[in-house]
Amino acid sequence: MIPALAVKSLRNRKFTAVLTLLSIALAVVLLLGVERIRSEARAGFASTISGTDLIVGARSSPVHLLLYSVFRIGNATNNVRWDSYTALASRPEVEWTIPLSLGDSHRGFRVLGTTPDYFEHFRFARGRKLEVAVGKQFEDVHDAVLGAEVADTLGYKLGQSIVIAHGAGDVSFALHKDHPFRVVGILARTGTPVDRTVHVTLEGLDAVHAEQNGIDASDPLAAALRASEDSSTANANGHSADASVQPESKRVLTALLIGLKSRGAALSVQRFVNEYPGEPLTAILPGPTLEEVWDIVGAAEKTLLAVSALVVVVGLAGMLVALLTSLSERRREMAILRSVGARPMHIFGLILGEAAFLTLAGIAVGLAILYIGLPEGNAG
């Protein structure tokens, strides 16, 4: 009896009922949408790097090291010498290493100098390997492999010749025009900072930086260096396949990723790095440091969640207002129902039933909008 009455009563007040229902539905969409974006953002964040046991860089705070080495945010305060790298790479616990050299850019995108080990060992999102969507990995000194977003944004195809600039800015006057790189591959989309990175060989970068030193003629020291290195640079220009355009010993890195044979060795290798006598270095475990960064980033997203929770409260309050307004209009109806034998519980059930129906239907519509209108993955 009472449910039938509730349905007929709601049908009689279609307009307010639909408005109330929609406001609840939108509140639900907002709350769950934000919650989903939040969890996807968190998952995406955590999946930026995977399978790496240690990240090593010049002495700095762990968060800073993680931000510049993995997220390409900010710049390193200092470099890692090549001999430190070789010393670490030759440790018995170490299974693989990926050298990273940052500090250059191409039209606003960061340029990363590395070796083919990067494609071999770098993992993201629970152990996924980088895949080359078009073309191949770099083989030649002046080969470049683009992240998906770089290729999309700049509209680059295979064979495109690109020039990199010193520094991370969008506009740089120090263009390394004499050493253009050739795009040989474009990576599949990963949803990580890799998408926004131009990958080149360490040797290619060496060549560029040797030339950089060369053109800086106003600097007497650079001029002197140039004079001493003239022979090897000329040699490199003549034989571009030759890997050592600059003596390896002079090469500097920004950071390195290390994979260990056994994860259990992570702490002892970390201690070795932190106490490395050759130069001041820092080694971090990516997991805990990611958590630390998320705690900083997460504050904003908690605020967003609080705001959408408030929207739900406002939606429900709106329904309550509509309900209470209707109560005074419906006093007559209640008196009639009482006169034909309805108990106070019946009246209560009628009013509450309508509110419950609106709330549940609102939630259902909200979920429908969320899953039909915003399919999974779109939000991230």
Place this chain on the structure above:
Amino acid sequence: MSFLRENPVTGSADFSGKVEGVAENVVDLSGIRFSWTGAPPFVIDVKSMRVARGERVFLRGPSGSGKSTLLSLMAGVIPIREGSLRVLGREIGVLGGTERDRFRADHIGFIFQMFNLIPYLSVEENVSLPCGFSWTRRANAVRAGGSVEREAMRLLERLDMGAADVQRRPVTELSVGQQQRVAAARALIGAPELVIADEPTSSLDADRRSAFIDLLFGECEREHATLIFVSHDATLAPLFDREIDFVEINRAGAAEH
């Protein structure tokens, strides 16, 4: 009368369903005092009032004299605090809220002055409404008409509301006279023993007023229902079996007049 006195109040516990042959008086009221606060001044202070089975009683009194409050007490909408009020032989004062609601649903049909109908229900649904709250009246309606819907139709036809186009109209678009006839059909469905009409004709013009009262009388007689008809309009009094002047019996009201 003596039969009722011999039965203690609690002796009415076995009372159920129809009460024909059990009580001579449909309403037997004594020493009822009521005020909304529970303390003086009282709105109602009635020493004695009786309505016999099958009677058509005209309860006359000016607006605001407490008639409607008395009706609410009889129907068990408001609990009784002081005095004894037997309806159909049953002491209303000792019943709990739920029992009073069930008693009202089973035995009493109510007609108000205006706005008697639930706006979102059809004419037929409005008439059938009491059968949704009382098994007794549902059973009575089914026995009389074969089904609740057919009994509702039959009552509407008897009250000149049988035309299909009238029944299909939203109740809010019916004339006041038509609305009151739908309300009368609702009060009568399922043969309640007592029909209480609270100023049902005060929004009708004179012609429609007497036509409505004739219809109501006819149906109450057919259904063997007792009718308590409340109005401030003394000109209607001669139509009834008996007239009770509420101002006379209500000592609380007397002080004010």
